[in-house]
Amino acid sequence: MxxxxxxxxxxxxxxxxxxxxxxxxxxxxxxxxxxxxxxxxxxxxxxxxxxxxxxxxxxxxxxxxxxxxxxxxxxxxxxxxxxxxxxxxxxxxxxxxxxAMGSKHKTAQGNLLLRFMELDGKLHLRITTENREFICAKVLREPSNSKDNWLTFMAMLLESWQTQSYFPYTVELKLRNGPTPEVKYTKKNGVIAIDTNSSPIHLAVAKVSKAGELASYQTISLHHLIGLSQNNKDHQEWILAHKIANLAIQKGKAIAVENLRKLKRGMYGDGKAKLRKRLHHWNAKKFLQKLKRIAMLKGVEIVEVNPVYTPVIGILKYTPQLNIDKDMASAYVIGKRALGFREDTPKNYERLLKEKEYLEFAVGKYEDREKGLKELIEKETNLKRELKEVENAKKLLTNLIQSLQSEPSGCEGANGRNPTWQVLKVALLFPILGKVLPRDLSPLKPVLMEGVWDRVRSRLVPLEAGGVSR
Structure with missing residues (x-):
């Protein structure tokens, strides 16, 4: 239709x-x-x-x-x-x-694609679908009065069946209050979690068991969509949506996706020029709409989760722990959140937020970075945004040091939201790894598993603005 x-x-x-x-x-x-x-x-x-x-x-x-x-x-x-x-x-x-227009050809029997036929003594409409398969729908049409043309048509149709002398007739179907198919594949058996990414353009697909364990994972590249016309791109996206829905049916699982409507403006890249350019090539929201539509038609449950902090949790917790990339880790977090699992912050990370010596080390890293940016900002004005982020991070950690004497419950925000993951992102990624979103997250593993960070202080860490810090 x-x-x-x-x-x-x-x-x-x-x-x-x-x-x-x-x-x-x-x-x-x-x-x-x-x-x-x-x-x-x-x-x-x-x-x-x-x-x-x-x-x-x-x-x-x-x-x-x-x-x-x-x-x-x-x-x-x-x-x-x-x-x-x-x-x-x-x-x-x-x-x-x-x-579907009628046909005079004998093999069409009046209409090749939408044909009336008798089945078990009842009138049915045979609807041709893809791959030359058929759906036989019971016809519930009743004549409104004795002069209804439907009676004449039924008489002609019955005679054509008996004499095998068929006449062409055109059938038009209209959708009215289309029923939602029964959901057969739910999250009680786990989920297929999808994380959409724009750099590079791809999907991270994680199969999560009902116990919250990462069973398997794969990456689906979408690079072939770049340069396609909108019609061809839509066609390829529909094919991909069918493949993912069929995978969920094969595994007997639901599909878990991000609810991108929950993201504030600017959090999905629309505030950065480079990401806006990539999003022009591929729109994740439109693809997820297609996926939800196909899943609904195939009886697969779609679980939408709030995507807030899913990338941060994946980076800090599961990338070093499971040795998977950050996008796959984010998909895993989406899957666990869809199944109702709560993500507690690792105890060794929490300990670092209470350790004055480490926090002073982290503030020192941001001060070095701030100094380097101020030296370069006269030549490269595009560094102003990064400088502002560095200043905010340094302020956050400084306030954390000053509040060490008070209760840690002061970290909780409004409505019971706990911003600890955002604090951990500021406190760990750049001070330990030298970048906000580095490719190699393996140095976080000893910090996560053992709480060991002293070796970071003793090694040279390159700074993007130039120079090194001890």
Whole structure:
């Protein structure tokens, strides 16, 4: 329905343009273009899309989905469930059409793709799907009165079955209040956790057992999407969404993803020019929408989790502990959070936040970095943002040193949120590894497992702004 509805809208727009140009035989040009865009649609559905598009008048602008509903959606007074309900109705009208023209050919028996047939003494509609498979849906249509044309059609259809002298008839299906398929694959058996990444563009896929253990993992590169047209990119994303949903079905698990709507503006890269450029090549939110749609249709449960601190927890806790990369560790955290597991901060990390000697060492690292940035900032103005981050980190750790005499409960924020993970990120990554997001996180392992950090103080650590620190 969605593909053919898109084909109908495309055919309609092309028809308007070709009529302005007074092109001869526009049907052939439209058919050739739709064949390129929708190569997986049957030929009859392409012809039927053009047939449906010709039924609309082209002298005025058309609004597929209903002009009245569209105008209501454009108003700002509707919010929440009321707006979502109206939006669902509009999408059903816009995307919920499937039409197949009748055929005189004997093998088509009146209609090749949407054919009425008798099954167990009841009237059914045989719907052709992908891979030449069929769905037989029971027809519940009843005549409204004795003059209803449905009675005449049924009489003609019955006679054609008996005489095998078939006549062509066109069938059009409309989606109305489409039911949600039954969820068969839930998180009771674990989840397939997905972490979307833009640098480089790829998916980190972690299979997490119901006990919260990392069973296996894999990386799916999306580099091949760069440079594709939007239509081809959408097509590849739909294929990928099917593959992930099928993987979840094969493993009998639900799918866990980030709820990107929970992220504040700027936290997903839209505040940085380089990441904005990468996000132009691939939009994670749109892909997750496709994945959720396919999962729903296949009966796979989708569990959306708040992504706050998932990368930080993965970097600090599971990357050094399990020897996996930071993106895979983040996917693992998403999976555990979807299953309801709580992530406690490691005791050795907590101990460092209470150790004045270490905190003074960390502040010293940030002071060295701050000094180096101030020396370079006159030549490279793009370092102002990093300088601000370094100053904030130094202030945070300085305040932590001053509050060591007070109770540690002062770390808890509003609504019971515990920002310890963010504090640990500031206190550990740059002071120990020399970078905010380094590739090699293995030096964190002795700190995590044994609480050993003294060896860091004795070795030379390169600083990005130039020079070294002891």
């Amino acid at each position: 969605r593909k053919q509805s898109f084909a109908i809208r495309t055919a309609y727009n092309m028809l308007k343009e070709l009529e302005k140009e007074k092109t001869r035989n526009p049907h052939a040009q439209i058919y050739h273009r739709l064949r390129q865009l929708f190569s997986d649609l049957p030929t009859k559905h392409i012809d039927s899309a053009i047939y449906k598009a010709k039924q609309y008048t082209t002298d005025k602008s058309g609004v597929f989905g209903g002009k009245g509903l569209f105008e209501k959606l454009c108003k700002n007074h509707l919010t929440g469930k009321a707006r979502e309900k109206l939006k669902k109705q509009w999408r059903e009208l816009r995307q919920g059409t499937l039409i």
